[in-house]
Amino acid sequence: MKKNVxxxxxxxxxxxxxxxxxxxxxxxxxINIASRTASKGDDIIASVHEKGAMKVEGVxxxxxxxxTDSAAVATLIRETGSEIVINVGTAFVNMHVxxxxxxxxxxxxxxxxxxxxxxxxxxxxxxxxxxWKKRDLCAEKGITAILGAGFDPGVxxxxxxxxxxxxxxxxxxxxxxxxxxxxxxxxxxxxxxxxNFREFTGTVYSWQEGAWQENxxxxxxxxxxxxxxxxxxxxxxxxxxxxxxxxxxxxxxxRFWMGFGDHYINVFTVLQNIGLLSEQxxxxxxxxxxxxxxxxxxxxxxxxxxxxxxxxxxxIGDLVKGTKDGAPVEMFVYNVADHKEAYLEVGSQGIxxxxxxxxxxxxxxxxxxxxxxxxxxxxxxxxxxxxxxxxDRIGLPTRVQLGGLGGEDKAWND
Amino acid sequence: MKKNVxxxxxxxxxxxxxxxxxxxxxxxxxINIASRTASKGDDIIASVHEKGAMKVEGVxxxxxxxxTDSAAVATLIRETGSEIVINVGTAFVNMHVxxxxxxxxxxxxxxxxxxxxxxxxxxxxxxxxxxWKKRDLCAEKGITAILGAGFDPGVxxxxxxxxxxxxxxxxxxxxxxxxxxxxxxxxxxxxxxxxNFREFTGTVYSWQEGAWQENxxxxxxxxxxxxxxxxxxxxxxxxxxxxxxxxxxxxxxxRFWMGFGDHYINVFTVLQNIGLLSEQxxxxxxxxxxxxxxxxxxxxxxxxxxxxxxxxxxxIGDLVKGTKDGAPVEMFVYNVADHKEAYLEVGSQGIxxxxxxxxxxxxxxxxxxxxxxxxxxxxxxxxxxxxxxxxDRIGLPTRVQLGGLGGEDKAWND
Numbered sequence: 001m002k003k004n005v006x007x008x009x010x011x012x013x014x015x016x017x018x019x020x021x022x023x024x025x026x027x028x029x030x031i032n033i034a035s036r037t038a039s040k041g042d043d044i045i046a047s048v049h050e051k052g053a054m055k056v057e058g059v060x061x062x063x064x065x066x067x068t069d070s071a072a073v074a075t076l077i078r079e080t081g082s083e084i085v086i087n088v089g090t091a092f093v094n095m096h097v098x099x100x101x102x103x104x105x106x107x108x109x110x111x112x113x114x115x116x117x118x119x120x121x122x123x124x125x126x127x128x129x130x131x132w133k134k135r136d137l138c139a140e141k142g143i144t145a146i147l148g149a150g151f152d153p154g155v156x157x158x159x160x161x162x163x164x165x166x167x168x169x170x171x172x173x174x175x176x177x178x179x180x181x182x183x184x185x186x187x188x189x190x191x192x193x194x195x196n197f198r199e200f201t202g203t204v205y206s207w208q209e210g211a212w213q214e215n216x217x218x219x220x221x222x223x224x225x226x227x228x229x230x231x232x233x234x235x236x237x238x239x240x241x242x243x244x245x246x247x248x249x250x251x252x253x254x255r256f257w258m259g260f261g262d263h264y265i266n267v268f269t270v271l272q273n274i275g276l277l278s279e280q281x282x283x284x285x286x287x288x289x290x291x292x293x294x295x296x297x298x299x300x301x302x303x304x305x306x307x308x309x310x311x312x313x314x315x316i317g318d319l320v321k322g323t324k325d326g327a328p329v330e331m332f333v334y335n336v337a338d339h340k341e342a343y344l345e346v347g348s349q350g351i352x353x354x355x356x357x358x359x360x361x362x363x364x365x366x367x368x369x370x371x372x373x374x375x376x377x378x379x380x381x382x383x384x385x386x387x388x389x390x391x392d393r394i395g396l397p398t399r400v401q402l403g404g405l406g407g408e409d410k411a412w413n414d
Numbered sequence: 415m416k417k418n419v420x421x422x423x424x425x426x427x428x429x430x431x432x433x434x435x436x437x438x439x440x441x442x443x444x445i446n447i448a449s450r451t452a453s454k455g456d457d458i459i460a461s462v463h464e465k466g467a468m469k470v471e472g473v474x475x476x477x478x479x480x481x482t483d484s485a486a487v488a489t490l491i492r493e494t495g496s497e498i499v500i501n502v503g504t505a506f507v508n509m510h511v512x513x514x515x516x517x518x519x520x521x522x523x524x525x526x527x528x529x530x531x532x533x534x535x536x537x538x539x540x541x542x543x544x545x546w547k548k549r550d551l552c553a554e555k556g557i558t559a560i561l562g563a564g565f566d567p568g569v570x571x572x573x574x575x576x577x578x579x580x581x582x583x584x585x586x587x588x589x590x591x592x593x594x595x596x597x598x599x600x601x602x603x604x605x606x607x608x609x610n611f612r613e614f615t616g617t618v619y620s621w622q623e624g625a626w627q628e629n630x631x632x633x634x635x636x637x638x639x640x641x642x643x644x645x646x647x648x649x650x651x652x653x654x655x656x657x658x659x660x661x662x663x664x665x666x667x668x669r670f671w672m673g674f675g676d677h678y679i680n681v682f683t684v685l686q687n688i689g690l691l692s693e694q695x696x697x698x699x700x701x702x703x704x705x706x707x708x709x710x711x712x713x714x715x716x717x718x719x720x721x722x723x724x725x726x727x728x729x730i731g732d733l734v735k736g737t738k739d740g741a742p743v744e745m746f747v748y749n750v751a752d753h754k755e756a757y758l759e760v761g762s763q764g765i766x767x768x769x770x771x772x773x774x775x776x777x778x779x780x781x782x783x784x785x786x787x788x789x790x791x792x793x794x795x796x797x798x799x800x801x802x803x804x805x806d807r808i809g810l811p812t813r814v815q816l817g818g819l820g821g822e823d824k825a826w827n828d
Binding site: 267270271274275276283284291292294296299300 | 681688689692697698700704711713
């Protein structure tokens with residue numbers, strides 16, 4: 001049983017996390033928000049109070065912290081009495097925040113793999129380059145660390161586990177992420193452009209036929225006919241969850257498919273070919289050293305600013321194929337979320353919502369003890385059913401289609 | 415009679431200027447090259463010697479100078495004994511170099527209108543915002559200043575004057591600039607990307623029906639069926655020469671048409687819509703203030719680097735319409751240049767070649783006294799015939815089509 005949450009980060013996802021923690025502060029206790037710029041946390045706190053989101057009276061407070069300084073993170077964990085840290089800062093801070101948790105005994109929850117600013121798409125499995133190096137230490141010290149507990153990675157890992165639990169053998173896991181919404185801007189990314197583009201500028205790793213396969217971005221396309229959003233163009237992409245699922249289920253092909261329209265691809269292609277998505281610095285004629293991708297980020301709309309005008313739905317799910325009693329079986333496990341409903345509830349767009357709700361559900365399971373694993377876990381290594389139960393209640397209900405896409409459609413627990 | 419040339423700048427155009435000055439150093443005397451980075455001048459000097467371009471033995475020397483420091487420019491003019499300055503540095507230095515010439519009595523020749531880094535497409539006529547403010551001073555002090563003596567502006571102003579000299583009345587001047595060459599890169603600009611894009615990010619000014627008209631870039635398109643390069647898509651664009659020609663020939667419509675392919679327009683549109691072509695600084699998440707356009711420039715190929723692989727031709731000319739003896743007349747005056755031939759001769763691509771040869775022709779006319787005007791002039795205010803005579807000889811022959819495009823085709827002096 002743990003309580004009191006420290007949220008690291010104050011972007012669009014952190015806003016959702018804060019609202020959801022507030023809505024469940026009877027279970028979670030004190031809520032503290034820490035980011036480089038303390039005023040961003042204050043804006044989130046104002047938004048929480050504006051919506052009257054605090055379930056019971058309690059602490060909701062903002063702090064300034066350099067999250068790359070693990071000692072400073074540890075100090076803040078101690079000062080705030082936090083036993084659970086939800087890290088939704090940039091992926092560049094993960095290892096530092098994790099170190100702060102290991103130092104203090106707090107549970108650690110994040111939503112993406114650690115990245116170093118000057119490296120992209122490193123050797124698979126990506127987790128092995130960073131977080132998993134601390135796995136033995138977490139076990140030894142009894143530290144609960146739940147990795148990649150957003151939507152994807154996160155909920156989709158639980159979807160895979162849930163489907164696999166209904167099978168004798170698993171043959172393939174295809175994770176499909178389609179945002180069929182519209183933000184009305186010429187171009188925008190739905191979360192931090194720097195992290196978003198970095199996903200697509202390197203090698204696309206998939207796990208197929210028992211080995212890591214390499215492709216280029218936009219090389220392998222597929223149209224999926226999904227519930228609610230209909231036929232959707234997607235491309236095989238690199239993504240965090242492929243790296244843990246392939247490690248845990250090496251007998252299955254594991255692929256990730258991200259939806260892209262022609263306009264996105266055109267803009268991406270232009271920026272990429274010119275070199276503007278590079279994470280390596282260039283030097284201007286005036287001698288200023290600057291990372292092009294950071295300038296593109298500065299020019300693009302803040303993802304949080306998209307929320308008020310965002311309409312339409314997302315559909316994210318896993319098509320899992322295997323066998324049961326010797327016969328082939330398929331299951332599509334998925335969620336459909338709505339941008340406008342997300343905005344009305346927590347002031348954020350649907351992508352932030354789907355990313356921010358799950359780590360709060362995970363925190364509630366750590367608080368209750370159900371997921372307080374006292375070691376490092378990826379989400380597919382934990383029981384998915386209590387996770388789904390909370391997600392159903394706090395905004396991201398899980399549905400399944402039996403027999404694969406287009407099959408009998410029902411709630412996961414019907 | 416003036417002699418000894420100081421070249422300001424050491425980019426692709428300066429390379430052509432240096433080669434052409436060297437080929438004509440019997441007339442021009444000493445050649446000195448000054449740029450911010452002295453080593454760039456040394457590279458040009460090495461290239462001149464490699465091609466054996468010096469017609470007679472003489473001075474060819476590089477210098478470092480901050481061309482925005484007019485006193486430093488004046489000192490260098492005096493130290494080198496230069497009586498003619500060819501300014502092919504960035505357009506941001508023009509007024510400072512001009513001041514250095516006025517200070518020392520040297521003749522001034524440039525190829526574009528002065529620009530301030532933080533302003534684009536100012537109030538027309540553009541020359542009135544900068545150079546023309548020094549016109550009275552030049553006249554008073556007997557300073558020869560020849561403005562815009564590249565190809566466009568420059569040779570095309572002389573083309574207009576030449577055609578108009580054959581008419582009683584002029585009704586319209588359409589300047590068409592088509593580069594039908596191929597550089598083999600995904601995307602590149604043919605001269606300084608910063609200056610290139612700045613031409614197209616603001617209002618398109620044209621002079622029509624006796625007034626300045628405003629359009630957006632790519633709003634007005636036209637296909638011209640040109641000699642050698644054939645039918646070519648173009649768009650009405652803002653350009654320097656429109657501003658002097660409209661002032662000197664207010665009775666004529668004056669328009670500038672720049673050739674663009676769909677790929678260029680797509681890349682430009684993406685960069686422009688995202689804000690990456692802005693000359694106004696943005697601040698990155700890390701707090702670094704940076705001008706996006708300067709970063710785009712740093713990412714794009716150096717225009718000089720395009721030269722070795724550039725193939726194909728350019729066609730630049732003026733379609734001038736008017737009346738003669740009461741009947742309508744048309745004349746297309748033009749030049750066709752070849753990228754590969756330019757590279758073989760002077761190590762530069764065709765766009766640099768067409769821009770760099772004319773100011774050397776102008777310098778030779780200042781040296782001979784024919785264009786030593788002792789005041790400030792735009793090119794259409796000077797006799798075009800001696801200019802064409804030298805251009806014919808040094809690499810940019812002038813041809814005409816009588817009766818307009820597709821009419822009888824002959825050399826200008828046939």
